[in-house]
Amino acid sequence: MMDALLNALPHAFAPSSLLAVLIGTIAGLLVGALPGLTVTTGLAVLIPLTFGMDPLFALGMMAGMYNGGSYGGAIPAILLRVPGTPASVATLMDGYEMTKQGKAAYALQVAVVSGVIGSVLSALALIGLAPLLVKLSLMFGPAEYFWVAILGLATVASLLGDDLLKGLMAAFIGLLIGTMGTDLATGTERYTFGRLEFAEGMDIVVLLTALFAIPPVIQMIETAGHKGMSKELLNLRKQGSVLKDWRRFLPIWMRSSVIGIIIGILPGAGGSMSCYLAYNDAKQRSKDPDSFGKGNPDGVAASECGNGADNAASLIPALSLGIPGSGVAAVILGGLLVHGLRPGPQLFTEHPDVVYGFMLQMLISAVLLYFVGGLAATRIFGQVLRLPHVVLAPLILMFVAIGVYAVNNSTFDLYLLLGIGLIAYVMERLDYPSPPIILGVILGPIAEGQLSLALTISGGHPLALIASPMSMIVVTLTVLILAMPIWGMWKKRSRAAV
């Protein structure tokens, strides 16, 4: 592992790679800062465009986009009370209060430093843990992989909170789309509608671009009159130093990072979940919990740190087992596939330069964030908030169309993009979440294929599925994750009854 890491160092720190990470981080900041555009949108636009580039250059941009975009959401959350990304909602609660109290610059600084600490620790966890998981991966046969995919699906279902039903429906739509294509074992074509384009199933890049890039663009078109924010708000002056106050934030940073990393690793979970959990944790442990939501910098620190810590960690199961830890990780998995890199344990033996290089790039982008996310930079990149939607919407649409066409050189994909994009927009208006769809599309076929393999190998004995200790561990985890929200609901109800 050390060898591979050292070998990847020169690749990751090559000027072209650093440039890619820088471009990605800045682009991520801009995308995250624009309300309505999320990291997933940014990646969905980027991935088809990176097609044909050197893999490490493309991955560097994705790494930067991930870390940059995940922080970028904090800028409008703090300045405008508009969450740039779903994950910045928790940041908004105290961040905007601080702005109202005239402490916007300090709030931004807390956000960026906390975000950097969370993402750096997360990247270190990725570099340390992913190769370990790869070492264990020989213990994962078809039966074990089947259960890991089920675990991923279970976390999707249990972490949707209020919209449980809609989230489940979205996941089932994903599973249904996942059944499209030719069955590996029988050669039977399913839901291909006689089109050769569907013979290998729905193209994942087209699908994720349509799901994540088209609806926000349509929403921008709806608000085409929107002028962007006034320049006065970006007039930030430095107020105090967060680094000098490190004693105050250190315990929050540590706890929030651990929460973010654990949530990130769980396949299927992740995303905005970790910043809520980190925020709640900080609030519960605070001596003055009532000050949360009234401009307490601790709230911003916890939310942004948890948010950043989720990033690289969600790539741990994605890279080492090929099973994504979050919606964004699922999209990055699609990005790897575009470059002919099949995520999974073999990635570490076949393309060590690329995979270790990518993990280092996650670390580099986390550090870079401190510089491009700083006050001076926020003043410059924050200008994007002033871009009118009239300009922005067609620009994004153009990039998306070019990128999607280039992947398969197919006009059919463009019609598909438009059709699914429109459906995705309607679903979004009806409050159906998109990430469960993409997780269903990815995890469903894994579960099905591995189940079929496991049963073929065992000669059709279903008990073979839970024969190994590893299977039992994963099954237990799945049951626990499914039981937790039910237990929580039961507790709430019994309390209400008293």
Next chain:
Amino acid sequence: MKLPKLLLGAAMAALLAQPALAEYPEKPIELIVAFAPGGGTDVAARSVAMFMEKYLGNGASIAVINKPGAGGELGWTALSQAAPDGYTIGMINPPSFVALTVEGKAKYKLQDFQMIGNIVLDPGILVVGKDSQYQTLDALMAASKAAPGAIVVGTSGAAGSSEHIGILNLNRSAGSSFTPAFFGSTAPVRQALLGGHIPAATMNLSEALPLIRSGDIRLLGVMSLERSTYLPDAPTFKEQGYDLVVTASRGLAAPAGTPPEMVEKLQAALKAAMADPEYVKTAEAAEIPLAYLDGTDYRALLARMESELAETWKVTPWR
């Protein structure tokens, strides 16, 4: 008035046509690859294209166009329907390229193509894990005959892949009873074999070389007529008394009806490219089993594959 004009027109057409042919190619040639960029087929196509450009001369350029989908069928159908003007050629991957015509599923026939030549012949192999109880092919075959269906063989392909058809042929000709398990691609099947989750597996030789050399997996037999130059110690199936030849090929073809002088030029360029020392050196470093066949020999190979596959299809259809 009419006649001189016609003559003039004909003369001009002749004048224009003459240099055009002599200077082929005068615009970029599109090379359709039926698989995604970055995969083995794509890399093979791009590297041979680079050297073919050199020997086509006239500043020729070959642009690789990836048309992935439907296990190659999408790209090959596009190739068969392309204008036969010498500016569209494509990479084909028999036997799956041929298997589709045998199934009667494909919209193309072998006659729709003009072969340019073969580039790679990668034989199939049967392997077991290093701790496997089966030391020889005979031992594994005996075990499979003794317990019908009990021995599972992982294949890197799907139903109808060359490995799958190879197992079916072996079961038919030697009376074994291997159950194929479809992993879809090579990496997971290798992983499952290394982890001891399956007793045996088939894949292509080039995909397993490092693991065979390191001793992590044991090779029981190569499905080719002769031993591989990369593993001269590895016995073939034929040597061990089993008549089984399974080879994955990669070659170039043009749509039928492409002007013969253009095809000849392409064939000559492929032949020269594959004899280029620099190309041979790169291919050997990457351990790619190069095997040049000219257009005529390649067509004969494909015709033989087609008749053998048709035979298997009659007895044990693979889908």
